[in-house]
Amino acid sequence: MKSYSLELRRFKIRDVQFGNATAYANGVLTIKKSELLKAVASERLRNYSVDIARPGESVRIIPVKDVIEPRVKVESGKFFPGILAPCDCCGTGATVVLDGCNVVTTGQIVFYQEGLVDMSGPGAKYTIYSKTCNVVLSADPTDDLTHAEHEREIRMAGLKAAEYLASCVRDSKADLIETWELDSHDSSKPRIGYVYLLLAQGLLHDNYLYGNNIRTVHPCILHPNELMDGAVVSGNCVTACDKNTTYDHLNNPVLKELYERHGKELDFCGVIVSPISPVLEEKERCALGIANLCALLGLDGVIISEEGGGNPESDLMLICRRLEQEGISTVLLAHENCGKDGTAQGITIVTKEADAVVSAGNANEIITLPPMDRVIGVSSAMNQLSGALENSLKPDGSIETTYTVIMDAISNLGIMPLGVETY
Template identity: 35%
Template sequence: MALEIRSFMVEHAEFSKGKNGITDHKLFINKEIILRKLSHELLEKVDLDIVSPGESTRIIKVLDVVQPIASRDQKIFPGFLNETLTVGWGSTHRIEGFRLISCGDFPQPQTTSLTTKDGLIDMSGPGADYCISSDTINLVITFYPKPSTSNEAFDQVSRKLMLDLAQYFGEMTFSLEPDEMLNYDLSEENPELPTIIYINQLQDQGPLIRPYLYGRPLGENFVPTFINPLEMMDGAIVSGNYRNFMKKPTSFYLRDPIVEKLLEQHHKSLNFKGVIISRGHHGDTSLKLRSASSVAKLAKFAKADGVILAMEGTGNGTIDFQFTLECCEKAGIKTVGIIHELGGSLGDDTPLVYRSKYADALISTGGVEREFSLGSVDKVVGGSVFLNYSLGVENPHQGFKVRPMDLYGSCWKMSVAGFTCLEC
């Protein structure tokens, strides 16, 4: 299975009265046309804003970030836009430097442990280093659902509209010459190089806190599954997790930084064998052990010399993460885990909720409970009131204290930005 990625760079975006399109790396957006595409009977209205890196702009109530992609092969986002057939082949177009960001409030009260959290992205200032998509030009789509709409219905409607729009923008590149073309093919291996597998543990607690694999949530009965990493580049995994800081947005599944690094080194320093998808946040120990041992079984069957384990989530999911690491080590597979730390606002508290004695190679991506201050901003989009991780009310125009836990996608942004923890 081989995949050609054609990339098209956007360096500027603006609203215009003409046709939607890309000219000389400039994206022109007709607001009226886009709003018509986003109309739905369950929505009262939709707002559109363009924000760019360095602006004194704060985006709140963030739901998801999606990179525009498209394919003439009618395959992207399987289970949502196309048939649930295996993807990761043929040719796929994607726009770089530009993202679609969905925002909105869930219309119905939430009272259980499945309560979602507001996401915040600062386009400048100290918070930008902790926020996914603070470094891209973004079209922010703010959805206002009708009060009678259920939370799950709003979730489904906003997701489908966002994926449709991502494809629509991606199709604008069909008549353009790509700025870059990359060809990926994992069929050839060098027997003299170590075989490496990436274990991608996804967070699935239930409605509004779960991803989708080929259009379906993982669920309690999910067993670890082996996929080709190229499938992720075509949208095989779509986010439905609104726990803000701990989640991977859809854009990060499309361009997973671990996948990209391993693909870069394939046939050079290692053989990238594939990705094992596992589920985090199981309800009891037996399910956690079942999942962990299944992951180790698949990795052993694939003759992996080493695995890289990363997780979406925190708390409960850390147990699944550590059990998986332990089972792989017991199976004789060298295992490196990538994980964020807790540690409290001063860094003097317990950094992990659980650590296996086999976890002797962990990479820290920094502490998500450290406190710092955001400044005031000139513009706020996505809503009018921000609820921090502890559900405290903040005026988003003003400065206030935050932790990375308050910021959108901080666990993964801190990872790619090079955050870590050092013993002082």
């Protein structure tokens, strides 16, 4: 039987600079811009640019498409299985991680379905990406590209950039090494699984599993290491605050928490990945498939996280009701849209079986963001973002908007910097 033991070799990045060669030394990543652009070049994109945004700088990145943590397999020098790398090494072996550095892709693809990241000011505390050194990659499409082709080209450019950057430390000594493996299972502990729902609604609301659009996939079981090693890539143009970026798939805190509790409080038995379709028949098919897999694994309970909001909440409730009726306990993770004063109904549909729901917060609360000294991207995109108020962008460059436009501000995975305290 294949043994899943994943070694993450972390290199702590405290600064990123441009220079004459792409290299890493003493916490500083130096990038040769011309080599990076060569690594991501495509005949279907033009007017490439690369910028650096550091924590604390007066910088706004807008519109943001995806965030990708640079990684590469030590043995092959490749990453993102099924897309840039072979599939057979995913979840095992050694992987290099540039910890504290991200590739951020930008571009007006579906216009309203992107977001922003402020590197300082009040908006910075609502996104984890304000705490990382961000290599911001942008390019314009050629005239003949459709929105879908534009999204694919930008997605591929971001993945190639992340792989390229991580390759410079492939043979270096890491600052920290983590080993992730599910060791022996304890039959005396409750058997717990994780149901990981991924948007698969078409119209650029898509994710990719081993390079295949998740729309084509029936619910399936994955080892958690596969998710931590690049098996899922975001191709999603959806509301910024609650989309799962590629970074989120790689660093899912629910997986890490279940790993930490494995063998102590529970027996972590694996992940069930399933698409979120907009079609009721497909939702019911996936709920049945998930229930069958839970029974196959002999699970006592599951954690279920959604991606997006509104329509996906019906998937949450369908799955919750079926599993609870079959004797499998559920905990749901979801954000709310309660209106700016928090008094509206936060979730569009509920079922009585959903008696354990963790809220990621209210995406409709209003925030004022001050002007930044530098904008990477296009400020005027602000008024087109999902969740923006009418005339959100003010003449002085300040913004009045909702949390909805901030990347990962109300994350259904709980990967945002905010939390709660029990008194």
